[in-house]
Amino acid sequence: MRTVNVDLGRATYPIDIGPGLLGDGGTLGRRVPGADLLVLSNETIAPLYLARVKAGLRDRRVGECILPDGERYKTLATASRVFDALVEQRFNRDATLIALGGGVVGDVGGFAAACYQRGIRFVQIPTTLLAQVDSSVGGKTGVNHPGGKNLIGAFHQPVAVVADTDCLGTLADRELRAGLAEVVKYGCSADAALFEWLERAVPRLIAREPAMLVEAIARSCEIKAAIVARDEREDGVRAILNFGHTFGHAIEAATGYERYLHGEAVAIGMAIAADLSARIGLVAGSVPQRLRALLSAAGLALEAPRFGAARARALIGMDKKVRGGTVRLVLLAGLGAAELRSDVGDDELTRTLEEHFG
Amino acid sequence: MRTVNVDLGRATYPIDIGPGLLGDGGTLGRRVPGADLLVLSNETIAPLYLARVKAGLRDRRVGECILPDGERYKTLATASRVFDALVEQRFNRDATLIALGGGVVGDVGGFAAACYQRGIRFVQIPTTLLAQVDSSVGGKTGVNHPGGKNLIGAFHQPVAVVADTDCLGTLADRELRAGLAEVVKYGCSADAALFEWLERAVPRLIAREPAMLVEAIARSCEIKAAIVARDEREDGVRAILNFGHTFGHAIEAATGYERYLHGEAVAIGMAIAADLSARIGLVAGSVPQRLRALLSAAGLALEAPRFGAARARALIGMDKKVRGGTVRLVLLAGLGAAELRSDVGDDELTRTLEEHFG
Numbered sequence: 072m073r074t075v076n077v078d079l080g081r082a083t084y085p086i087d088i089g090p091g092l093l094g095d096g097g098t099l100g101r102r103v104p105g106a107d108l109l110v111l112s113n114e115t116i117a118p119l120y121l122a123r124v125k126a127g128l129r130d131r132r133v134g135e136c137i138l139p140d141g142e143r144y145k146t147l148a149t150a151s152r153v154f155d156a157l158v159e160q161r162f163n164r165d166a167t168l169i170a171l172g173g174g175v176v177g178d179v180g181g182f183a184a185a186c187y188q189r190g191i192r193f194v195q196i197p198t199t200l201l202a203q204v205d206s207s208v209g210g211k212t213g214v215n216h217p218g219g220k221n222l223i224g225a226f227h228q229p230v231a232v233v234a235d236t237d238c239l240g241t242l243a244d245r246e247l248r249a250g251l252a253e254v255v256k257y258g259c260s261a262d263a264a265l266f267e268w269l270e271r272a273v274p275r276l277i278a279r280e281p282a283m284l285v286e287a288i289a290r291s292c293e294i295k296a297a298i299v300a301r302d303e304r305e306d307g308v309r310a311i312l313n314f315g316h317t318f319g320h321a322i323e324a325a326t327g328y329e330r331y332l333h334g335e336a337v338a339i340g341m342a343i344a345a346d347l348s349a350r351i352g353l354v355a356g357s358v359p360q361r362l363r364a365l366l367s368a369a370g371l372a373l374e375a376p377r378f379g380a381a382r383a384r385a386l387i388g389m390d391k392k393v394r395g396g397t398v399r400l401v402l403l404a405g406l407g408a409a410e411l412r413s414d415v416g417d418d419e420l421t422r423t424l425e426e427h428f429g
Numbered sequence: 430m431r432t433v434n435v436d437l438g439r440a441t442y443p444i445d446i447g448p449g450l451l452g453d454g455g456t457l458g459r460r461v462p463g464a465d466l467l468v469l470s471n472e473t474i475a476p477l478y479l480a481r482v483k484a485g486l487r488d489r490r491v492g493e494c495i496l497p498d499g500e501r502y503k504t505l506a507t508a509s510r511v512f513d514a515l516v517e518q519r520f521n522r523d524a525t526l527i528a529l530g531g532g533v534v535g536d537v538g539g540f541a542a543a544c545y546q547r548g549i550r551f552v553q554i555p556t557t558l559l560a561q562v563d564s565s566v567g568g569k570t571g572v573n574h575p576g577g578k579n580l581i582g583a584f585h586q587p588v589a590v591v592a593d594t595d596c597l598g599t600l601a602d603r604e605l606r607a608g609l610a611e612v613v614k615y616g617c618s619a620d621a622a623l624f625e626w627l628e629r630a631v632p633r634l635i636a637r638e639p640a641m642l643v644e645a646i647a648r649s650c651e652i653k654a655a656i657v658a659r660d661e662r663e664d665g666v667r668a669i670l671n672f673g674h675t676f677g678h679a680i681e682a683a684t685g686y687e688r689y690l691h692g693e694a695v696a697i698g699m700a701i702a703a704d705l706s707a708r709i710g711l712v713a714g715s716v717p718q719r720l721r722a723l724l725s726a727a728g729l730a731l732e733a734p735r736f737g738a739a740r741a742r743a744l745i746g747m748d749k750k751v752r753g754g755t756v757r758l759v760l761l762a763g764l765g766a767a768e769l770r771s772d773v774g775d776d777e778l779t780r781t782l783e784e785h786f787g
Binding site for chain 1: 505543544546547575576580663
């Protein structure tokens with residue numbers, strides 16, 4: 072087992088990464104505080120792992136709240152169901168909410184924990200690769216609004232993250248690849264050595280070699296933890312974690328959040344952001360080439376949907392990363408060196424959008 | 430004008446108290462940051478003060494969201510309406526939400542500001558005495574759940590509070606008296622000198638002498654600010670602000686939150702808590718006598734509704750201030766010296782409940 076600590080002063084917490092963490096004798100029991108626990112999960116994940124989680128939490132009062140599966144349930148109405156469950160079971164401020172599932176369960180659960188009685192403790196048990204390397208770490212929680220993703224939310228740090236790599240055994244290939252896109256993001260935006268390691272390791276990651284998965288997750292979490300520790304509220308450096316996400320969000324929004332998994336859209340978005348970085352001379356043309364080669368080796372398609380440059384521009388304009396009318400984009404100033412830039416020329420942006428979106 | 434600063438390090442903010450603060454040339458324009466503003470108010474308050482507020486905010490983009498008036502609209506569904514308004518007007522993270530109204534508007538508005546895009550700035554313009562001395566200060570925001578008051582919420586500090594005492598001119602007598610109950614609470618629980626000042630000043634407060642109101646509000650805010658600065662998240666000393674509230678909440682809950690204004694229920698609750706303090710020997714019998722005399726002089730009735738000791742006990746047991754099964758009560762160890770106690774004997778508690786609730 073590897074443990075990565077997220078150092079946030081008072082809210083510091085550990086991320087345990089490895090096999091066999093959930094059941095009787097695993098680390099879960101030691102990491103979960105409190106006597107009253109509500110496990111939040113969904114109809115896909117609960118049958119697979121809920122019994123194992125409960126076996127690791129004997130002698131506690133364990134309630135359950137099982138949601139339907141899917142991003143379309145990441146709503147305020149679903150958060151309200153979680154509040155109802157907490158109230159019905161008469162949980163008070165000392166209760167702990169445990170989010171067992173992927174990003175939707177973690178984001179809704181974290182938001183509900185942030186708001187119930189103005190904040191109760193919560194523990195993340197991410198069961199997808201994407202959640203293990205990204206959404207379970209850093210304290211960003213929230214739900215979608217018809218007007219946009221994650222428009223309603225809170226910063227609320229977990230007290231622990233327990234990433235059991237055994238859960239990845241049941242993950243669909245497509246989900247695994249989408250998760251790898253975020254691992255590539257860490258390398259490409261913040262750690263050239265990780266990027267180079269991934270160039271060699273990607274076949275063994277696709278083959279789900281346990282030790283390789285632990286390494287990929289641990290290094291991703293170390294990078295995210297270091298950035299979050301410097302910028303908990305996303306006022307500055309944390310923006311580089313959004314590399315590929317401005318274009319990725321546009322792709323997800325234009326396709327109704329159904330055609331692409333988040334990681335798949337981010338992969339395309341990263342390729343576009345890298346192209347734009349080379350176009351304005353920030354990096355050599357070899358950088359987007361290597362990025363595309365790595366993402367392709369991970370099984371990720373890199374063709375953007377052709378919904379038009381004008382629509383893409385509008386969707387970027389609606390993005391949360393816009394301030395005062397200037398488009399701010401996270402671009403590469405080198406391999407492993409993403410930066411937030413607000414000096415992108417309109418012509419270069421237009422040409423890039425036309426090339427990719429038609 | 431008086432200004433009280435709430436010192437919370439990074440989140441420090443001023444409370445301005447006095448007449449004429451809202452309109453053109455008042456302090457409001459200087460205190461409100463940002464170019465995009467959403468004013469949240471209700472159907473009673475907006476016709477009275479919205480134009481004045483807008484006159485103080487020329488050259489900004491000012492949107493409006495007007496809610497129906499009443500505690501029964503302090504719900505997640507109402508917060509959702511505020512999110513809709515923010516999204517419809519395409520406000521981003523740099524927007525500022527201004528809550529113009531009493532406690533409901535402030536609590537819902539603060540909660541919406543806490544959650545929209547994981548937190549935007551907000552400014553409180555409290556228009557009732559209760560909101561000016563209590564709910565607008567300290568960052569507790571939230572909405573009710575059918576299972577209990579304020580069960581869903583957040584700690585989110587305003588960037589400024591502008592308490593214009595001109596707004597109290599239209600306040601119903603009953604609302605004024607209920608607000609005075611919270612002023613008495615500050616004196617009784619934390620500042621004997623304020624209590625003694627109130628014993629002399631209460632007729633002039635009831636007569637709404639402007640300078641006296643400013644003094645009462647400023648001293649209340651100073652006390653609350655000092656306590657909040659020591660304990661922003663209500664882990665410790667902030668509990669003493671709940672003096673009278675455990676019994677008060679039980680009274681409100683038992684009567685469906687309709688018969689009593691919050692301050693009226695707190696007044697009865699304080700009288701009961703003071704009686705219990707004397708019964709267990711924490712204070713002399715003269716303390717509850719003086720408290721009752723002051724509250725009566727402020728026009729507050731002190732007879733509890735006779736819904737029975739058993740029901741009162743159950744309602745106390747459901748209160749958020751319960752930890753690990755022990756009833757923790759805020760009692761008086763002296764005039765101006767409230768304490769959180771968990772050593773109240775069951776017999777004394779029962780006798781007190783029977784005496785007051787039948």
